[in-house]
Amino acid sequence: MSIHISAKKGEIAKVVLQPGDPLRAQYIAENYLENAKLVSKTRGIFYYTGLYKGKEISVGASGMGFPSIGIYSFELFTEYEVDTIIRIGTCGAYTTDLKLFDILNIENAASESTYAKYAWEIEDEILPHQGNIFGTINETAQELSLATKAINVHSSDIFYRKDQNIPAIATKYNCPAVEMEAFGLFANAQHLGKNAATILTVTDIIPTHEKISADEREKALKPMMELALESAIKSL
Secondary structure (H helix, E strand, O other), X not given: OOOOOOOOXXXXXXXXXXXXXXXXXXXXXXXXXXXXXXXXXXHHOOEEEEXXXXXXXXXXXXXXXHHHHHHHHHHHHHHOOOOEEEEEEEEEXXXXXXXXXXXXXXXXXXXXXXXXXXXXXXXXXXEEOEOOHHHHHHHHHHHOOOOEEEEEEEEOOOOOOOOOOOOHHHHHOOOOEEEOOHHHHHHHHHHHOOEEEEEEEEEEEOOOOEEOOHHHHHHXXXXXXXXXXXXXXXXX
């Protein structure tokens, strides 16, 4: 067991899908994995391990923000010897060039956060995906005839803010969307020499206030989940 994950050694697979929401992890386990076993529920953060098309996959939540995904991904990489983490989440679009339901494969994550600097002495404002899983996701999307967009994303510490203008760092690095975890995941993976990717579904168009309804979310996120699962088994 690690400090924040109560699974025993050997109960977490080499590749982990990591949504932010524990209930989304539960949904994936119950609807896509065979013989899914709940291996950790510490702090209500669920981790499951089961089989997808005969290969062992784990799925578990990251929580929200760099401190949370920083803890969970670090313990997965180090205490459980995980090789690959695929974050699957939602994002808001800064521009109407993106549409609701668009699926994004994140090439780089830019952030004003000091997380990477003070955790690992990584000074960069922008960090790339790590390893070859990004390419595997692109190839898998083509095989599934699933349209995806490779973009940079703004990873922010802030969900609510006074200034409603697009943050300067998002403009600087051409980030058309914003989320809160990819930069932290990429920093941990870079420091530890692991594989990490982030797939996002656009659920909000910030300038027009368009949003996917709560009822639509389950259906909207299925293509992203299936893309992540199909990509995951190729990395094993």
